[in-house]
Amino acid sequence: xxxxxxxxxxxxxxxxxxxxxxxxxxxxxxxxxxxxxxxxxxxxxxxxxxxxxxxxxxxxxxxxxxxxxxxxxxxxxxxxxxxxxxxxxxxxxxxxxxxxxxxxxxxxxxxxxxxxxxxxxxxxxxxxxxxxxxxxx
Amino acid sequence: xxxxxxxxxxxxxxxxxxxxxxxxxxxxxxxxxxxxxxxxxxxxxxxxxxxxxxxxxxxxxxxxxxxxxxxxxxxxxxxxxxxxxxxxxxxxxxxxxxxxxxxxxxxxxxxxxxxxxxxxxxxxxxxxxxxxxxxxx
Numbered sequence: 001x002x003x004x005x006x007x008x009x010x011x012x013x014x015x016x017x018x019x020x021x022x023x024x025x026x027x028x029x030x031x032x033x034x035x036x037x038x039x040x041x042x043x044x045x046x047x048x049x050x051x052x053x054x055x056x057x058x059x060x061x062x063x064x065x066x067x068x069x070x071x072x073x074x075x076x077x078x079x080x081x082x083x084x085x086x087x088x089x090x091x092x093x094x095x096x097x098x099x100x101x102x103x104x105x106x107x108x109x110x111x112x113x114x115x116x117x118x119x120x121x122x123x124x125x126x127x128x129x130x131x132x133x134x135x136x137x
Numbered sequence: 138x139x140x141x142x143x144x145x146x147x148x149x150x151x152x153x154x155x156x157x158x159x160x161x162x163x164x165x166x167x168x169x170x171x172x173x174x175x176x177x178x179x180x181x182x183x184x185x186x187x188x189x190x191x192x193x194x195x196x197x198x199x200x201x202x203x204x205x206x207x208x209x210x211x212x213x214x215x216x217x218x219x220x221x222x223x224x225x226x227x228x229x230x231x232x233x234x235x236x237x238x239x240x241x242x243x244x245x246x247x248x249x250x251x252x253x254x255x256x257x258x259x260x261x262x263x264x265x266x267x268x269x270x271x272x273x274x
Contacts, residue, residue, distance in 0.1 A: 076274065096233075131228055132219050133231045137201070137213065
């Protein structure tokens with residue numbers, strides 16, 4: 001019985017010590033654990049006043065077509081601003097592209113299909129904001 | 138037996154009629170299908186040059202504490218910008234808060250815990266951008 005107690009106690013001590021270990025990763029570095037390999041690529045646009053609804057529809061369709069053309073895209077979603085806070089800075093469209101590595105994101109950026117999209121959206125961009133981040137809880 | 142068959146058939150007809158109903162929702166309106174009820178609340182910050190690393194750590198910890206205090210938060214993730222594109226407009230921190238309805242987002246905004254966070258971050262904000270969108274493919 002005392003042996004069982006000792007085993008339980010030592011397991012408990014090991015758990016406490018393990019919990020106190022530094023993770024070894026820099027806060028901004030690429031995570032090494034597979035479960036946390038979610039790189040979010042956030043793209044926000046404000047289109048020019050001269051851009052028509054048809055222009056914007058074509059731009060959105062072009063962006064939405066990328067996941068079928070670029071295998072490195074692990075996730076894709078988008079939508080238009082419905083925030084009541086008035087802090088959108090005029091940005092109306094948000095695209096959330098997910099990658100599993102910076103290498104995949106780096107393959108996406110110069111990909112011909114992405115360059116085609118950039119050529120389509122470029123003339124209509126009044127403002128753009130792009131932030132990539134490794135997703136953490 | 139014929140009564141059971143009639144019941145089954147009428148149930149089937151009702152299901153078909155229900156499936157054919159228009160949703161009544163505008164493309165940009167809150168989706169009615171439960172599967173697509175993902176409202177993304179994207180928050181981007183640029184902190185003041187006078188804000189210290191300790192200030193930023195405290196701000197991040199405060200934001201990260203909200204899911205435990207506000208039950209309407211359905212998902213939470215965050216990270217710091219690693220984009221190589223140079224289009225972050227100085228915004229360094231991105232928080233992605235997920236809600237299941239606009240009512241949940243509307244409960245979050247004036248929630249005392251959220252107001253406490255806003256009071257903590259407020260003095261350190263150089264630039265902020267908030268965009269909410271209903272997630273679509």
